Amino acid sequence: MQFGTPDGVVRAVDGVDFDLRADETLALVGESGCGKSVTALALARLVAGPGLRTSGRVELDGHDMAALSEHELRSVRGGTIAYVFQDPASSLNPVKTVGSQIGEMVRLHRRVPDVQAEVVALMQMVGLPDPANRYRAFPHEFSGGMQQRVMIAMALASQPRVLVADEPTTALDVTIQAQIFDLLAALRRRLHMGILLITHNLGLVRANAERVCVMYAGQIVESGPTERLLSHPGHPYTKGLLASVPRVGRTGRMPGIEGQVPHPARLPTGCRFHPRCKWADDRCRLEAPDLDEADEGQSVRCHYWKQLT
Numbered sequence: 001m002q003f004g005t006p007d008g009v010v011r012a013v014d015g016v017d018f019d020l021r022a023d024e025t026l027a028l029v030g031e032s033g034c035g036k037s038v039t040a041l042a043l044a045r046l047v048a049g050p051g052l053r054t055s056g057r058v059e060l061d062g063h064d065m066a067a068l069s070e071h072e073l074r075s076v077r078g079g080t081i082a083y084v085f086q087d088p089a090s091s092l093n094p095v096k097t098v099g100s101q102i103g104e105m106v107r108l109h110r111r112v113p114d115v116q117a118e119v120v121a122l123m124q125m126v127g128l129p130d131p132a133n134r135y136r137a138f139p140h141e142f143s144g145g146m147q148q149r150v151m152i153a154m155a156l157a158s159q160p161r162v163l164v165a166d167e168p169t170t171a172l173d174v175t176i177q178a179q180i181f182d183l184l185a186a187l188r189r190r191l192h193m194g195i196l197l198i199t200h201n202l203g204l205v206r207a208n209a210e211r212v213c214v215m216y217a218g219q220i221v222e223s224g225p226t227e228r229l230l231s232h233p234g235h236p237y238t239k240g241l242l243a244s245v246p247r248v249g250r251t252g253r254m255p256g257i258e259g260q261v262p263h264p265a266r267l268p269t270g271c272r273f274h275p276r277c278k279w280a281d282d283r284c285r286l287e288a289p290d291l292d293e294a295d296e297g298q299s300v301r302c303h304y305w306k307q308l309t
Protein backbone atom coordinates (compact mmCIF):
# COMPACT_ATOMS: atom_id res chain seq x y z
CA MET A 1 0.00 0.00 0.00
CA GLN A 2 1.29 3.45 -0.81
CA PHE A 3 0.14 7.00 -0.06
CA GLY A 4 0.91 10.19 -1.98
CA THR A 5 1.84 12.88 0.58
CA PRO A 6 3.46 16.35 0.44
CA ASP A 7 6.67 14.58 1.57
CA GLY A 8 6.55 12.22 -1.39
CA VAL A 9 5.20 8.71 -1.92
CA VAL A 10 4.95 6.74 1.32
CA ARG A 11 5.09 2.98 1.01
CA ALA A 12 3.27 2.11 4.23
CA VAL A 13 3.22 -1.65 3.62
CA ASP A 14 5.60 -3.48 1.34
CA GLY A 15 6.84 -7.04 1.57
CA VAL A 16 4.06 -8.41 3.77
CA ASP A 17 3.08 -12.01 3.11
CA PHE A 18 1.21 -14.25 5.55
CA ASP A 19 -1.60 -16.74 5.82
CA LEU A 20 -4.13 -17.12 8.60
CA ARG A 21 -5.70 -20.49 9.33
CA ALA A 22 -9.07 -21.34 10.83
CA ASP A 23 -8.99 -21.67 14.64
CA GLU A 24 -5.64 -19.92 14.90
CA THR A 25 -4.44 -16.59 16.28
CA LEU A 26 -1.72 -14.86 14.30
CA ALA A 27 -0.17 -11.74 15.83
CA LEU A 28 1.19 -8.78 13.88
CA VAL A 29 3.67 -7.01 16.15
CA GLY A 30 5.66 -3.82 15.84
CA GLU A 31 6.04 -0.21 16.93
CA SER A 32 3.48 2.46 16.07
CA GLY A 33 3.69 3.40 12.41
CA CYS A 34 5.22 0.10 11.26
CA GLY A 35 2.23 -0.70 9.02
CA LYS A 36 0.27 -3.18 11.18
CA SER A 37 -3.07 -1.39 11.07
CA VAL A 38 -2.78 -0.48 7.37
CA THR A 39 -2.13 -4.16 6.67
CA ALA A 40 -5.23 -5.14 8.65
CA LEU A 41 -7.44 -2.58 6.89
CA ALA A 42 -6.06 -3.49 3.47
CA LEU A 43 -7.34 -7.06 3.91
CA ALA A 44 -10.90 -5.83 3.35
CA ARG A 45 -9.96 -2.94 1.03
CA LEU A 46 -10.77 -0.50 3.81
CA VAL A 47 -7.82 1.84 3.29
CA ALA A 48 -9.29 5.16 2.17
CA GLY A 49 -7.73 7.41 -0.51
CA PRO A 50 -5.03 8.56 -1.03
CA GLY A 51 -4.05 5.00 -0.03
CA LEU A 52 -3.42 2.93 -3.14
CA ARG A 53 -2.75 -0.76 -3.58
CA THR A 54 -0.07 -0.98 -6.25
CA SER A 55 0.55 -4.73 -6.17
CA GLY A 56 -0.12 -7.83 -4.14
CA ARG A 57 -3.09 -10.07 -3.57
CA VAL A 58 -5.46 -10.73 -0.69
CA GLU A 59 -7.41 -13.98 -0.78
CA LEU A 60 -10.11 -14.35 1.83
CA ASP A 61 -11.99 -17.62 2.15
CA GLY A 62 -11.43 -18.29 -1.56
CA HIS A 63 -12.31 -14.74 -2.73
CA ASP A 64 -9.75 -12.58 -4.51
CA MET A 65 -10.55 -9.33 -2.71
CA ALA A 66 -9.33 -7.17 -5.61
CA ALA A 67 -11.86 -8.80 -7.96
CA LEU A 68 -14.95 -8.16 -5.80
CA SER A 69 -17.50 -5.47 -6.76
CA GLU A 70 -18.43 -2.80 -4.18
CA HIS A 71 -21.70 -4.68 -3.58
CA GLU A 72 -19.88 -7.97 -2.95
CA LEU A 73 -17.35 -6.20 -0.76
CA ARG A 74 -20.10 -4.87 1.48
CA SER A 75 -21.18 -8.38 2.39
CA VAL A 76 -17.59 -9.52 2.96
CA ARG A 77 -16.79 -6.53 5.21
CA GLY A 78 -18.32 -7.19 8.58
CA GLY A 79 -19.44 -10.54 7.13
CA THR A 80 -16.58 -12.89 6.25
CA ILE A 81 -14.13 -10.55 7.97
CA ALA A 82 -15.00 -8.44 11.02
CA TYR A 83 -13.03 -5.95 13.06
CA VAL A 84 -12.74 -5.04 16.74
CA PHE A 85 -10.86 -1.82 17.43
CA GLN A 86 -9.21 -0.48 20.56
CA ASP A 87 -11.64 2.15 21.81
CA PRO A 88 -15.18 0.77 22.12
CA ALA A 89 -16.53 4.04 23.59
CA SER A 90 -15.80 5.92 20.38
CA SER A 91 -17.08 3.11 18.12
CA LEU A 92 -20.50 2.71 19.77
CA ASN A 93 -23.35 5.12 19.03
CA PRO A 94 -24.15 6.81 22.38
CA VAL A 95 -27.83 7.49 21.52
CA LYS A 96 -28.78 3.94 20.49
CA THR A 97 -29.29 0.98 22.78
CA VAL A 98 -26.67 -1.74 22.59
CA GLY A 99 -29.38 -4.20 21.56
CA SER A 100 -30.37 -2.10 18.55
CA GLN A 101 -26.73 -1.69 17.51
CA ILE A 102 -26.04 -5.43 17.66
CA GLY A 103 -29.40 -6.03 15.94
CA GLU A 104 -28.39 -3.78 13.02
CA MET A 105 -25.37 -5.99 12.39
CA VAL A 106 -27.50 -9.14 12.55
CA ARG A 107 -30.01 -7.70 10.04
CA LEU A 108 -27.24 -6.54 7.74
CA HIS A 109 -25.60 -9.93 7.39
CA ARG A 110 -28.06 -12.69 8.21
CA ARG A 111 -31.69 -13.71 7.90
CA VAL A 112 -32.90 -14.93 11.28
CA PRO A 113 -36.55 -15.41 12.35
CA ASP A 114 -36.18 -13.44 15.59
CA VAL A 115 -33.51 -10.71 15.61
CA GLN A 116 -34.03 -9.84 19.28
CA ALA A 117 -33.58 -13.46 20.36
CA GLU A 118 -30.40 -13.61 18.25
CA VAL A 119 -29.08 -10.43 19.86
CA VAL A 120 -29.77 -11.78 23.34
CA ALA A 121 -27.97 -15.02 22.38
CA LEU A 122 -24.96 -13.01 21.13
CA MET A 123 -24.89 -10.93 24.31
CA GLN A 124 -24.98 -14.15 26.31
CA MET A 125 -22.19 -15.65 24.17
CA VAL A 126 -19.84 -12.76 24.95
CA GLY A 127 -20.62 -12.87 28.65
CA LEU A 128 -22.79 -9.76 29.04
CA PRO A 129 -24.86 -10.26 32.21
CA ASP A 130 -28.67 -10.26 32.18
CA PRO A 131 -28.90 -9.82 28.36
CA ALA A 132 -32.71 -9.90 28.20
CA ASN A 133 -32.85 -6.67 30.22
CA ARG A 134 -29.49 -5.11 29.30
CA TYR A 135 -30.58 -5.28 25.66
CA ARG A 136 -32.27 -1.89 26.19
CA ALA A 137 -29.31 -0.26 27.95
CA PHE A 138 -27.21 2.50 26.38
CA PRO A 139 -23.41 2.27 25.95
CA HIS A 140 -22.71 4.72 28.81
CA GLU A 141 -24.37 2.27 31.21
CA PHE A 142 -21.59 -0.28 30.53
CA SER A 143 -17.98 -0.35 31.77
CA GLY A 144 -15.10 -0.26 29.26
CA GLY A 145 -14.71 -4.05 29.36
CA MET A 146 -18.45 -4.57 28.86
CA GLN A 147 -18.47 -2.08 25.96
CA GLN A 148 -15.70 -4.11 24.31
CA ARG A 149 -17.84 -7.23 24.77
CA VAL A 150 -20.65 -5.38 22.95
CA MET A 151 -18.21 -4.61 20.10
CA ILE A 152 -17.23 -8.28 19.96
CA ALA A 153 -20.91 -9.30 19.86
CA MET A 154 -21.41 -6.88 16.93
CA ALA A 155 -18.39 -8.35 15.14
CA LEU A 156 -19.68 -11.90 15.69
CA ALA A 157 -23.20 -11.08 14.50
CA SER A 158 -22.19 -12.04 10.96
CA GLN A 159 -20.46 -15.28 12.04
CA PRO A 160 -17.15 -14.14 10.47
CA ARG A 161 -14.39 -16.47 9.29
CA VAL A 162 -11.74 -13.91 10.25
CA LEU A 163 -11.76 -11.55 13.21
CA VAL A 164 -9.24 -8.71 13.17
CA ALA A 165 -8.58 -7.53 16.72
CA ASP A 166 -6.63 -4.25 16.46
CA GLU A 167 -5.19 -3.49 19.93
CA PRO A 168 -8.52 -4.67 21.38
CA THR A 169 -7.59 -4.20 25.04
CA THR A 170 -5.25 -1.20 24.99
CA ALA A 171 -7.85 1.02 26.69
CA LEU A 172 -8.65 -1.59 29.38
CA ASP A 173 -6.98 -2.55 32.65
CA VAL A 174 -5.04 -5.81 32.86
CA THR A 175 -7.75 -7.86 34.61
CA ILE A 176 -10.32 -6.98 31.97
CA GLN A 177 -7.65 -7.51 29.29
CA ALA A 178 -7.25 -11.13 30.42
CA GLN A 179 -11.02 -11.65 30.43
CA ILE A 180 -11.38 -10.30 26.89
CA PHE A 181 -8.58 -12.55 25.59
CA ASP A 182 -10.07 -15.60 27.34
CA LEU A 183 -13.37 -14.74 25.69
CA LEU A 184 -11.77 -14.37 22.23
CA ALA A 185 -9.98 -17.73 22.62
CA ALA A 186 -13.20 -19.50 23.61
CA LEU A 187 -15.14 -17.91 20.73
CA ARG A 188 -12.39 -18.75 18.27
CA ARG A 189 -12.60 -22.44 19.20
CA ARG A 190 -16.37 -22.44 19.14
CA LEU A 191 -16.73 -20.65 15.78
CA HIS A 192 -13.48 -21.92 14.13
CA MET A 193 -12.46 -18.38 13.28
CA GLY A 194 -8.99 -17.17 12.46
CA ILE A 195 -7.97 -14.19 14.62
CA LEU A 196 -5.49 -11.60 13.41
CA LEU A 197 -4.24 -9.85 16.54
CA ILE A 198 -2.61 -6.45 16.02
CA THR A 199 -0.53 -5.41 19.01
CA HIS A 200 2.74 -3.97 20.24
CA ASN A 201 2.55 -6.04 23.44
CA LEU A 202 4.78 -9.13 23.36
CA GLY A 203 3.27 -10.43 26.61
CA LEU A 204 -0.15 -10.63 24.93
CA VAL A 205 1.43 -12.33 21.93
CA ARG A 206 3.10 -14.98 24.08
CA ALA A 207 -0.15 -15.75 25.89
CA ASN A 208 -2.56 -15.64 22.98
CA ALA A 209 -1.04 -16.28 19.55
CA GLU A 210 0.21 -19.48 17.92
CA ARG A 211 2.22 -17.61 15.29
CA VAL A 212 3.66 -14.13 15.05
CA CYS A 213 4.88 -11.75 12.36
CA VAL A 214 7.17 -8.90 13.46
CA MET A 215 6.84 -5.76 11.32
CA TYR A 216 9.34 -2.94 10.90
CA ALA A 217 9.04 0.04 8.53
CA GLY A 218 6.25 -1.58 6.50
CA GLN A 219 7.84 -5.02 6.10
CA ILE A 220 7.68 -8.34 7.91
CA VAL A 221 11.21 -8.77 9.27
CA GLU A 222 10.62 -12.01 11.12
CA SER A 223 7.85 -14.59 11.43
CA GLY A 224 7.31 -18.00 12.94
CA PRO A 225 5.64 -20.03 15.68
CA THR A 226 5.34 -17.83 18.78
CA GLU A 227 7.30 -19.97 21.23
CA ARG A 228 10.12 -20.57 18.75
CA LEU A 229 10.38 -16.91 17.71
CA LEU A 230 10.27 -15.52 21.23
CA SER A 231 12.83 -18.02 22.55
CA HIS A 232 15.15 -17.88 19.49
CA PRO A 233 14.73 -14.43 17.91
CA GLY A 234 16.79 -14.20 14.73
CA HIS A 235 16.38 -10.57 13.67
CA PRO A 236 18.22 -7.83 15.58
CA TYR A 237 14.98 -5.82 15.78
CA THR A 238 13.11 -8.72 17.42
CA LYS A 239 16.03 -9.22 19.80
CA GLY A 240 15.83 -5.52 20.69
CA LEU A 241 12.08 -5.65 21.27
CA LEU A 242 12.44 -8.65 23.56
CA ALA A 243 15.34 -7.08 25.45
CA SER A 244 13.23 -4.01 26.19
CA VAL A 245 10.32 -5.90 27.79
CA PRO A 246 10.17 -4.94 31.51
CA ARG A 247 10.81 -7.86 33.88
CA VAL A 248 10.29 -8.24 37.61
CA GLY A 249 13.63 -8.05 39.40
CA ARG A 250 15.49 -6.35 36.56
CA THR A 251 17.61 -3.49 37.83
CA GLY A 252 19.55 -0.73 36.11
CA ARG A 253 18.78 1.07 32.90
CA MET A 254 16.28 -0.65 30.63
CA PRO A 255 17.92 -1.58 27.32
CA GLY A 256 16.14 -0.10 24.32
CA ILE A 257 16.63 0.10 20.57
CA GLU A 258 18.77 3.13 19.75
CA GLY A 259 17.54 5.60 17.14
CA GLN A 260 14.16 6.29 15.60
CA VAL A 261 11.76 4.47 13.30
CA PRO A 262 12.44 5.93 9.81
CA HIS A 263 9.91 8.24 8.20
CA PRO A 264 8.09 6.11 5.60
CA ALA A 265 8.78 8.72 2.88
CA ARG A 266 12.52 8.54 3.61
CA LEU A 267 13.26 4.85 4.08
CA PRO A 268 16.95 3.95 4.34
CA THR A 269 18.66 2.12 1.51
CA GLY A 270 19.48 -1.56 1.90
CA CYS A 271 18.18 -3.05 5.12
CA ARG A 272 15.58 -0.65 6.55
CA PHE A 273 16.81 -1.39 10.06
CA HIS A 274 20.48 -0.63 9.35
CA PRO A 275 20.62 2.89 10.94
CA ARG A 276 19.62 1.31 14.28
CA CYS A 277 21.44 -2.01 14.02
CA LYS A 278 24.74 -2.49 15.82
CA TRP A 279 25.74 -5.26 13.39
CA ALA A 280 25.19 -3.17 10.23
CA ASP A 281 27.99 -3.11 7.65
CA ASP A 282 28.35 -1.86 4.07
CA ARG A 283 26.39 -4.79 2.67
CA CYS A 284 23.47 -3.93 4.99
CA ARG A 285 23.58 -0.29 3.87
CA LEU A 286 23.43 -1.22 0.18
CA GLU A 287 21.60 -4.52 -0.21
CA ALA A 288 18.04 -5.16 0.99
CA PRO A 289 17.81 -8.58 2.66
CA ASP A 290 15.15 -11.13 1.66
CA LEU A 291 12.99 -13.00 4.12
CA ASP A 292 15.01 -16.22 4.54
CA GLU A 293 13.58 -19.48 5.83
CA ALA A 294 15.26 -20.48 9.08
CA ASP A 295 14.50 -23.46 11.31
CA GLU A 296 11.15 -24.78 12.56
CA GLY A 297 8.95 -22.54 10.44
CA GLN A 298 10.79 -19.32 11.31
CA SER A 299 11.73 -16.74 8.64
CA VAL A 300 14.14 -13.84 9.10
CA ARG A 301 14.90 -10.77 6.94
CA CYS A 302 18.58 -10.25 7.78
CA HIS A 303 21.81 -10.99 5.89
CA TYR A 304 23.50 -12.27 9.02
CA TRP A 305 20.82 -14.04 11.04
CA LYS A 306 22.80 -17.31 11.03
CA GLN A 307 25.84 -15.65 12.58
CA LEU A 308 23.73 -13.75 15.11
CA THR A 309 21.82 -16.72 16.55
Ligand code: SF4
Nearest residue numbers: 271274277284302303
Ligand atom coordinates in the same frame (compact mmCIF):
# COMPACT_ATOMS: atom_id res chain seq x y z
FE1 SF4 B 1 21.24 -5.57 10.97
FE2 SF4 B 1 22.38 -5.99 8.60
FE3 SF4 B 1 20.68 -7.77 9.60
FE4 SF4 B 1 19.77 -5.44 8.75
S1 SF4 B 1 20.74 -7.03 7.50
S2 SF4 B 1 19.22 -6.44 10.61
S3 SF4 B 1 21.44 -4.09 9.34
S4 SF4 B 1 22.69 -7.20 10.45
